[in-house]
Amino acid sequence: MSKENYRRLGDYIREVDVRNRDLEVKELLGINIGKYFMPSVANVVGTDLSNYKIVYKNQFACNLMHVGRDEKIPIAILDDFESAIVSPAYFTFEISDYDVLLPQYLMMWFRKPEFDREAWFYTDGDVRGGMSKSALLDMSLPVPPIEQQRKIVAEYEAVSRKIRLNERMITRLEETAQTLYRKMFVDGIDKENLPEGWRMGTLGEITEMNTDNISSKDSLKEIKYFDSSSVTQNIFDKYQLFNTLIDEIPSRAKRKVKYNDIIYSTVRPNLRHYGILKDKKDVENVVVSTAFAVIRSCHSDISNELLYLMLTDERNTEHLQGIAEMSKATYPAVTPEDIMSLKVFIPKESTDLNNTNRILKYCFDFIYLKHQENVRLQKFQSLFLSNLGQ
Template sequence: MMKRLGDYIRPVDVRNRDLKVTRLLGVSITKEFMPSIANIVGTDLSAYKVVTKGQFAYGPVTSRNGDKISVALLDGYDDAIISQAYTVFEVVDTNALDPEYLMMWFRRPEFDRYARFHSHGSAREVFDWEEMCEVQVPVPAIEKQRETVAEYNTLATRIETNKKLISTLEQTAQTLYRHTFVDNIDPNNLPEGWRMGTVGEFCAKMTSGGTPSRTNNDYWNSKDYPWLKTGEVQNNVIFETEEYISEAGLKNSSAKLIPTGSVVMAMYGATAAQVGYLQCETTTNQACCNMICKSEVDAAFLYFHFLVNQEEIKRLATGGAQENLSQDVISAQPILIVDDNSVKQAFSAIMQKFVCCFKEIKILTQTQTLLLSKMGA
């Protein structure tokens, strides 16, 4: 049965008057507390709000966050301070409404849409406390709530385990790369069958993509081909894309089909120099440098080569407000070309484990989404 949220929560307004709390956090649109990046030198922190473990905070101003509402439950720390701009609240009786269960409700896209729809104001749109109290929440028996939370947290734990394994695999691959191809390597006296070349020579083909005209709905009204944007290239394995284009969109633009097993590097924006390993055939926008390799072994080797040299490549970006790389710059990057595939085979084995971890995260995340959707059923 749906219940009015205001009957279960109350506002909290405790200020940091004694300056005992020094950990300053903010609330992200991913619904997590995060370290604040605000410059607080010379700032009077006594007026900042204190939030303690088990309490919530949310940003009432919604017009800055796109479609997301910044709301989070503090569970990683005993206490913290946050800006006065946030509203802090808590559950009145945790035996009636589990805070973690409520946080699951806040993670639903339906809640974000509701909050944005009910935000109001002219200069800026606000989802105020009165509106928050009118949110309708299903409140089953506390045992059922805790059962749902336990199921969700089990999935979250498995996701975190896979993320840690991915980090370990990355470190292993980079250590192996440096040991084999950097440390104690004399460029003027390379082993037989080795030579210094360029990424352009190493790849079978390099190409960018394209964006069909946004004004022509026929190019976007059919999910014929995945279409990858640079923001989705985040040192990751890519199984699917956020957007798709039609057959007509492919034919009437410079977009090209890039095969599974290719390596993609973002050339523009916040993810410039980050790479992706394709596990789907896809088209891309023009800001992606797509590298089709001669074998899976070469693709894995190239991916980890880029991870090792990522910072150096990123420094080559040029431009004004937004620094960009170019396909020519990436193509000219030096790389050891080794005829003997057995020397590179270990990177392929690591990549196979890498792909499995990302795939499991994808499945677990989808299961979490399904669990959240069932809360409103």
């Protein structure tokens, strides 16, 4: 679409300013830089919420105060609630005529990286990196015929629904894996009430760790992980430990990784940088730095998936975090010995855990496939948005 067909945003939207005078609306939301509403993290104890702004379904809110700092406009459409309240400092608005511009189409435009880049240029004159309301209203966008907008929105939302469906499936699979683990190794089990032949031992008795250290100068592949701003709360797909990125890395001590190995960061364990390598493609030359421990099971009845759940049990996670906080290293860290000394319940050899291991492997493998599918779908969405208006 040519620039001649671009129109001023302010000609299609109008400000709304409805206050929560009667305190009828209780849902307080903020906006993240991913452009979604989220539960507010503000401490509002003792705060008069009657001055907060009400946003209704299909209305928008945005925070113009830190655009220069974040290089994005935190802006979102309310679609999960009929109404909510937001900070009185937010700019709240709605579309003037739904027969001319669809709210969902406008939100797609707000998600384009080009929109944020253009908005960033308007912040140069503000020492706080803020953007003025008038500058936002003066920004422009293409407004195709309403039928074309409906088609664009339908295609985009079909992909979004598939992503959400995959996320729900991932959550159910996680819950299944955790339920199986807790039933076998947590609920109703203690030192005085162990199944016959079971005993209390250490993780080191049932694992191999860091057995493939190398120091060659070969050009290998190194696993990378997302930074903390990209982390989801998913216990299985937090980090891109499932994927390998082709990268020449400096000559230093490295550890080779095999398919299905557990990879656990010994630095800043509170960030929970861990996962299982589930990518089967070209894994023979994959390495991690020595900041990661590479762990695999050596117990005949404990799969790596089950071992992963034992290692990342909340009790063990909290124990390692406590050790890290007391460490004298530059960054809070644990040693491989700390990990190997974790207390765990060890089943006797030949315990029939085959069914449990089989189900856990299915859960982990399917989570990986759904995670990878979402990565591809999100890339498609990004490409879709990049082509919007062209």
